[in-house]
Structures are given as structure tokens and as C-alpha cells.
Amino acid sequence: MxxxxxxxxxxxxxxxxxxxxxxxxxxxxxxxxxxxxxxxxxxxxxxxxxxxxxxxxxxxxxxxxxxxxxxxxxxxxxxxxxxxxxxxxxxxxxxxxxxxxxxxxxxxxxxxxxxxxxxxxxxxxxxxxxxxxxxxxxxxxxxxxxxxxxxxxxxxxxxxxxxxxxxxxxxxxxxxxxxxxxxxxxxxxxxxxxxxxxxxxxxxxxxxxxxxxxSVEEIIQQTGLTRTLELRITAGLERVETVLREVEMVRDVVVDADAGTCAVSFAGELDDVADLLKMLLDDGVRVVQAMESASDLEGLFMRVTRGQVA
Amino acid sequence: MANARPRGVNPLLVHSLRQFMRARRKLGQRPLGQWIILLSAAAAYLVSLASWWHLVRPADKGAFSTVVICMMIGLGLMVPGLSAGVFAQERQNGTLDLLLTCPLTNRELVRGKLLGQFLGPLTIVGLALPFLILATPAADAAMLWGATLSTVPPLILALVCLGVYCSARVRSAAGARAVATGVALTFGLLLPMLDAAFCELSHHSEPTWSQIFCPCVSYLGLVGEITEPGLSALGPIFLLVGAVWCFARLELGFDRLVRNTEYSPRRSADA
CATH class of the missing domain: 3.40.50.300 (P-loop containing nucleotide triphosphate hydrolases)
Structure with missing residues (x-):
């Protein structure tokens, strides 16, 4: 068109x-x-x-x-x-x-x-x-x-x-x-x-x-940037960081013990999220909610651009 | 549907007419004070129209030429200013881009806008018409009306072309109005006034006020006092030649003047 x-x-x-x-x-x-x-x-x-x-x-x-x-x-x-x-x-x-x-x-x-x-x-x-x-x-x-x-x-x-x-x-x-x-x-x-x-x-x-x-997916792939996954965990929070650090695609893990949440910077595709969650569940970590950060496009925009104008 | 051949009335002309009529209809929304002023003006117009009947001397063409002179001064002051707002005002209001992305040809845009600008002058002519009819001496009717009809419409056209061209060239509406009115006054008033002053100095003759204010009418013989047309006659001729040039520039150079796209007319014509 x-x-x-x-x-x-x-x-x-x-x-x-x-x-x-x-x-x-x-x-x-x-x-x-x-x-x-x-x-x-x-x-x-x-x-x-x-x-x-x-x-x-x-x-x-x-x-x-x-x-x-x-x-x-x-x-x-x-x-x-x-x-x-x-x-x-x-x-x-x-x-x-x-x-x-x-x-x-x-x-x-x-x-x-x-x-x-x-x-x-x-x-x-x-x-x-x-x-x-x-x-x-x-x-x-x-x-x-x-x-x-x-x-x-x-x-x-x-x-x-x-x-x-x-x-x-x-x-x-x-x-x-x-x-x-x-x-x-x-x-x-x-x-x-x-x-x-x-x-x-x-x-x-x-x-x-x-x-x-x-697509946002493709841009993440093209630029080698990571997506941010927010997890809500009711049990096994202390083991999350150890488990996730072993995964090659995980770039960073930030655990908030008080809130019972964990933010994972992740370089994989959307399908890889399922494998990641399965790994956590197999390890006894009870993940009750998993969602990609809503402000991902904003994050992507901030990371891709450098504030230059024509 | 969208690619059908252009036909029917120019949409811009219909739009101008609609806006013109709406301005009249919006009188109903005016406060009482404005109504009193408008009604007083209408009453004054009717009284002067009635009294004119007693002042008219059908054997003398002075009354007729006075009406024509007043009408043309009104047109000369109003028309360039009004028509100079056409494209500049649209640009300023932010409506021009919407108009330029419609599949209207440059010719339709230029002619639609030019024709739409005749509505104001036509009102002035319409208001002056009763006076003009009453002031026509029977003996010279054919000559006077012939001269008027051959002078007034080209002059209006010239002033409209000048105004629309200025609105295409100058980006701000106020600037366009100032330039158009300035040019019209220079050729229509200033130049003849200088000529009249020169006449007075060189021939020791006193110029008539019609000679000063309305060279166009003087030149065409409506006022008999002028025997040799000088610079006064050149004013309207400059205006008419300038108007033709403005019209040609608008039609042929519309892309460069208004669209600012630098689209070559030859390439556009391929479409």
C-alpha cells in the first residue's frame, strides 16, 4: 500500500x-x-x-x-x-x-x-x-x-x-x-x-x-535490546535470582522482597518466556503473575534514540 | 468515485457563497445596540435614496459620475483588502493544508477563489445601483452605462486578481492586505493626485475632484473636463496589465506560490 x-x-x-x-x-x-x-x-x-x-x-x-x-x-x-x-x-x-x-x-x-x-x-x-x-x-x-x-x-x-x-x-x-x-x-x-x-x-x-x-518484537531482536518481564511470586522468591542467573538470555534480575515481585531483563523472544516460567515452576518458585512491562515501547524508544534532531 | 472528472459548480465558489450568506444570517445573533446601528444605516440609505430623486438633474451627467466615483473609491479601498485574505488567511488559520490535499486542480482552486471574491464588490455595486439608475440622464444613458459597464467589471477583476496574488505571495494575512491596498491606492489614487498637481502647476488650471479621485472614469470620458489624459490614465492601465500578469502567475505558478512544493507543472500535468 x-x-x-x-x-x-x-x-x-x-x-x-x-x-x-x-x-x-x-x-x-x-x-x-x-x-x-x-x-x-x-x-x-x-x-x-x-x-x-x-x-x-x-x-x-x-x-x-x-x-x-x-x-x-x-x-x-x-x-x-x-x-x-x-x-x-x-x-x-x-x-x-x-x-x-x-x-x-x-x-x-x-x-x-x-x-x-x-x-x-x-x-x-x-x-x-x-x-x-x-x-x-x-x-x-x-x-x-x-x-x-x-x-x-x-x-x-x-x-x-x-x-x-x-x-x-x-x-x-x-x-x-x-x-x-x-x-x-x-x-x-x-x-x-x-x-x-x-x-x-x-x-x-x-x-x-x-x-x-x-513490530516491537522485531525491533527488540534487531537492536539486541532486552524486554522487561515483571513476575509476582508468592513462594520461593529467595531462589529466583540463583535460578535465573543461570539462564543465558537473562541480562539482569531485580528482586523486591517486600513487594514479592521480580523484574527480569530478558533478551529472548516471546516464546522463550514460557520456558523461563516453566523452569521457575519446576524449581518450586510459585509464579502467580507474569507480564511484560507496559512501558516497553517507551523504554525501547529511550534506548534506541539519542535525543538528536535533524 | 473520487477520481471522477471535475464537473458542476466550483466547490470553492459554493463555499464562499455559503460563508457570505451566513455572515448575513448571523445578523440575528447581534446584540440590540448593533441592531440599532444597522437599522439607522439602512434608514439613512433609504432617506438618501429618496432625496436623491429631487437632486437629480437628468440633463446633467454630473450626478451619475459622482455615484460612479463614490462606488469606485469604495471598491478600490475594499476589494484588494478583502481578496488579499484568501490564501494568506487560510494559511494562517491552518485550513490551507486540508484544502491543498483535496484532488482539486490548481485551476479550480485559483478560479474558485477569484470568483468567490466577487461577492463583496457585487454588494457595493448592488447598493449603488438604485442611485445610478435615478441619476442617469435620458439623453446620455447609452454612453454612460456603456462606459460604466466597460470600466467597473474589469477594474473589480483587476483588484481581485491583485489581492489574491498578494495573498499567495505574502504569508501573513495582514501583510497581504497592506501590500494589496497599498498597490491599489498607489495606482488608483496617489499617481493621479500627483498628475493633477502637476497639471495645476504646469497649466495653471484647477483639477476637478473627479480627475483626482477617479482617473478611470475621467479617462473614459464620463467627465468632460479632461482633455489630455496624462499619468492619471496610466494608473488604471497599469492596474489592468498588472492584473493579467497576477492571474497568469497564479494559474501557472500556483505550485510554487501556494503549495510551496516546487512541483513542476509539466510533471503534475502528467497525472
Whole structure:
């Protein structure tokens, strides 16, 4: 669905995006992670045909953003991180304007607007003025506009930025709904726990370069990093460290005797966790809970990046 | 569906019309004080319209030219400022990126915006129309209306083109408005005023105020006092030539001016 081939953007001496290569299969949800100034928005703007690549190309469903930008615009739904709305128009008029701009026939527009308003839970605001909506509602309206022409690829640049926790959760639920429709989504966000929740793959970009990409599992493998396993143990806690130190894949063991927990830094794959747990149980250690650290993506991000900007 | 050939009314024109109508409908939300001001203005307009009937001297074309001059001064001050907000304001509001990622062609974007900017000037012309009809002397009706119709629409078009071009070139809406209004005033007012002053100094003749404020009308013979067109006549000609240049630049250089993508038009046309 999306192929980035040596995609590069230079501004005089500054290289904002440096030979980015990426392949997104149809239905894939790709989380684009990177610090501020890493080149995420520049990459998304190039894909949205708002910036022309200095070098390389990007193909959306086989169509080049450099050679045929007009065709690409029909294939993408773009939601910028900082967008505005028109004053003096109602919600349905706003959507009707974009529907006509996307060349949707007049007779189909009314039902289509109803559908996207229902999906984004804005039906009740159909006749409200756009400027009267809350920030969260405006974000949902922009997403509704993005879905009007049923694009196969969605480019969402920080869709949850500036939202309060409730609006953020609502936005996340909405994105999960979109995942079920089978669309390919490229989403950038600073809130990594949100991306970890529903992205099939992630890409970490720093100083314009993609430093790691793939599923969280694959990135751990590629980079040789460890995953953190948190164990709750009711009996045999004193033996845990001795048993685990003998396992080659275990890098570090931190036991908290008061809490009855143990954090294990582990370089293996997910399947190896089962062997590790079996070994502990065979040794008489009663493991009642085992879970991978929820902030793993954040940890991964911190370890892979060095805080550089383009 | 999304790749269908473009047809029907330009969506940007419909959008502009809708916003224009909404501005009128939002009058209902105004507080009582503003309503009183608006009603007073409407009453003043109607009273002046009624009294005009008694002032009109159908045999004299002075009244007609006075209305045209007032109308054109109003257009000259308002149109560049209004149309200069088109792209710059969208850029400032953050709506431009959404618009530019729609599959609208550059031509549709430019022409839709240009046509949308005619709504304001049309209102001014509409307000002036009753005065103009009442002030038309029967004997010169054909000449006066012919001259007006051949002068006013090109002038509006020129001012709109100038404003929209400035909105594409200058990033801030306020800056674009200042530049567009400045250029319009330079060629429409400043240059003719200098010319009038020069006339006075060289020929010891006193320039008429219509000669000072409305060179376009003077040049086309609506006001008979001017016998030799000087710099005053060049002002509107510069404006018209400049407008054609602005329009051509907008249509052909839209990618560079507004999209900032440096997409080559030839490569884009392949799509």
C-alpha cells in the first residue's frame, strides 16, 4: 500500500528526512515515533503531497507522489497535527464542502455525511457551527472529513495532541474502530502507550533517519535490546535470582522482597518466556503473575534514540 | 468515485457563497445596540435614496459620475483588502493544508477563489445601483452605462486578481492586505493626485475632484473636463496589465506560490 524509496528532504544544509525506506502492507497500522524535530511531520507532508521530496519517491498504491500528486490526493486521507476550521459554516456544510472537493456526487453526499458523523459520534452536532465545537470534537470532525472519500491510506499526524484524557481515550477508541475497517494507517504520536495499544508495526525516526522499524518484537531482536518481564511470586522468591542467573538470555534480575515481585531483563523472544516460567515452576518458585512491562515501547524508544534532531 | 472528472459548480465558489450568506444570517445573533446601528444605516440609505430623486438633474451627467466615483473609491479601498485574505488567511488559520490535499486542480482552486471574491464588490455595486439608475440622464444613458459597464467589471477583476496574488505571495494575512491596498491606492489614487498637481502647476488650471479621485472614469470620458489624459490614465492601465500578469502567475505558478512544493507543472500535468 505504501512504499518509501530513499525518501529525502533537504532544506539547504539541513537534511530533515534522510533516505527513508519503508514498506506498509494493506491493513497495516504503522506507528511513527520520534522526538520533536526528527522528521515525522516532514515525512507525512511529503506523503500528503504538500512537500516535494528532494530525492527518492513514495508510492501510494503504486502511484508516485512526485510524478502524480493529483492521483495520490484521492488515495489518501490526511489529518494534520495543527489544523483549523472555517468560521461561519455548520458541521454538515463543512463536510459537504470537502465531499464536493473530493468529487463525491451530490446525491451521495447526504447519506455519506450521516455515516461519517455516526462513526465519529458527531451526529448530534450536525447543525452546530464548527467554531462552537470543543477541541476534541474538532479533531473528530477533521477525522470525519478525512474519511469522506473512503481513502485506503490514512495519514494521521498527532491526532490526539492537545486533547484532554477523556477526548484522548475517545480518539483511541475511534482509531481502533478504523483498524477494524481494514484501512492502512500511518500515525505519528508522542504518546507511545497509545501507539503500542493498536499499532501492528512501529518505526522509530531520529534526525531524519529510521533507526528501527517492525513490530516491537522485531525491533527488540534487531537492536539486541532486552524486554522487561515483571513476575509476582508468592513462594520461593529467595531462589529466583540463583535460578535465573543461570539462564543465558537473562541480562539482569531485580528482586523486591517486600513487594514479592521480580523484574527480569530478558533478551529472548516471546516464546522463550514460557520456558523461563516453566523452569521457575519446576524449581518450586510459585509464579502467580507474569507480564511484560507496559512501558516497553517507551523504554525501547529511550534506548534506541539519542535525543538528536535533524 | 473520487477520481471522477471535475464537473458542476466550483466547490470553492459554493463555499464562499455559503460563508457570505451566513455572515448575513448571523445578523440575528447581534446584540440590540448593533441592531440599532444597522437599522439607522439602512434608514439613512433609504432617506438618501429618496432625496436623491429631487437632486437629480437628468440633463446633467454630473450626478451619475459622482455615484460612479463614490462606488469606485469604495471598491478600490475594499476589494484588494478583502481578496488579499484568501490564501494568506487560510494559511494562517491552518485550513490551507486540508484544502491543498483535496484532488482539486490548481485551476479550480485559483478560479474558485477569484470568483468567490466577487461577492463583496457585487454588494457595493448592488447598493449603488438604485442611485445610478435615478441619476442617469435620458439623453446620455447609452454612453454612460456603456462606459460604466466597460470600466467597473474589469477594474473589480483587476483588484481581485491583485489581492489574491498578494495573498499567495505574502504569508501573513495582514501583510497581504497592506501590500494589496497599498498597490491599489498607489495606482488608483496617489499617481493621479500627483498628475493633477502637476497639471495645476504646469497649466495653471484647477483639477476637478473627479480627475483626482477617479482617473478611470475621467479617462473614459464620463467627465468632460479632461482633455489630455496624462499619468492619471496610466494608473488604471497599469492596474489592468498588472492584473493579467497576477492571474497568469497564479494559474501557472500556483505550485510554487501556494503549495510551496516546487512541483513542476509539466510533471503534475502528467497525472
Amino acid at each position: 505504501l512504499d518509501l524509496v530513499n525518501l529525502t528532504k533537504r532544506y539547504h544544509d539541513l537534511t530533515a528526512v534522510d533516505h527513508l525506506n519503508l514498506h506498509l502492507a494493506p491493513g497495516e497500522i504503522f506507528g511513527f515515533i520520534g522526538p520533536n524535530g526528527a522528521g515525522k511531520t516532514t515525512t507525512i507532508k511529503m506523503l500528503a503531497t504538500l512537500l516535494r521530496p528532494t530525492e527518492g519517491d513514495a508510492l501510494v498504491d503504486g502511484v508516485s507522489v512526485v510524478a502524480k500528486p493529483e492521483q495520490v490526493r484521492s488515495l489518501i486521507g490526511y489529518m494534520p497535527d495543527n489544523f483549523g476550521v472555517y468560521d461561519d459554516v455548520k458541521v454538515w456544510e463543512y463536510l459537504d464542502f470537502f465531499a464536493s472537493a473530493y468529487r463525491i456526487p451530490r446525491e451521495q453526499r447526504s447519506s455519506l455525511i450521516g455515516d461519517v458523523l455516526a462513526l465519529t459520534d458527531l451526529r448530534i452536532k450536525r447543525d452546530a457551527f464548527v467554531e462552537e465545537l470543543s477541541r476534541g470534537m474538532k479533531q473528530r470532525l477533521c477525522l470525519a472529513k478525512t474519511l469522506l472519500h473512503d481513502p485506503p491510506l490514512l495519514l494521521l499526524d498527532e491526532p490526539a495532541s492537545g486533547l484532554d484524557p477523556r477526548a484522548r481515550i475517545e480518539m483511541r477508541e475511534l482509531l481502533k474502530q478504523l483498524r477494524r475497517t481494514g484501512k492502512t494507517i500511518l500515525i505519528s504520536s508522542h504518546i507511545l502507550s497509545e501507539l503500542a495499544d493498536f499499532c501492528t508495526t512501529v518505526g522509530i525516526i531520529e534526525a531524519g533517519r529510521l533507526v528501527a522499524s517492525g
